[in-house]
Amino acid sequence: LAWCAPATRTGGGGSAAQASGLPLLLPWRDVALERAVEGRTLADQVTASLERAGFGPAEVRERLPLALVGVQSPGIVLECGSLTHPEDRARLLSQAGLRDLARAIADGVLAWRQGS
Numbered sequence: 001l002a003w004c005a006p007a008t009r010t011g012g013g014g015s016a017a018q019a020s021g022l023p024l025l026l027p028w029r030d031v032a033l034e035r036a037v038e039g040r041t042l043a044d045q046v047t048a049s050l051e052r053a054g055f056g057p058a059e060v061r062e063r064l065p066l067a068l069v070g071v072q073s074p075g076i077v078l079e080c081g082s083l084t085h086p087e088d089r090a091r092l093l094s095q096a097g098l099r100d101l102a103r104a105i106a107d108g109v110l111a112w113r114q115g116s
Contacts, residue, residue: 001079002047005032006062007040028070036062038074042112046076049108053100055080078105 032039040062047058065077080101081088091097 002043002058002060003065003068003077003079004039004043004060004062004075005036005064005068007036029064032064032068032071032075035072035074039068039076041115042074042109043076045112045115046078046105046108049111050101050104053104053107055101055104 040060043060047056047060050056050058067077068075081092083089083092091101
């Protein structure tokens with residue numbers, strides 16, 4: 001599961017402030033919304049990579065998690081498994097499982113970078 005800022009809502013709308021040369025001031029909670037579309041694309045690429053690597057089904061949910069409040073770059077929060085689920089727990093506690101998970105995440109980030 002990947003969480004990202006809602007890409008359907010646009011941020012502060014500071015074009016008038018930017019045109020006048022004034023600094024754009026946004027409420028802290030809205031800062032992440034400025035890059036939400038990029039964050040959604042990143043989430044899509046990473047979840048697709050996770051599914052290709054057998055870590056699916058993966059889904060994306062658009063909701064601003066607390067960890068992304070104030071983040072000024074595209075960002076996502078990943079839930080990579082549950083320690084109460086026996087298969088997830090075994091994968092998350094093994095070096096090979098973590099390596100495969102990290103590789104799938106990195107492949108998704110690289111695919112996103114190449115598409116940007």
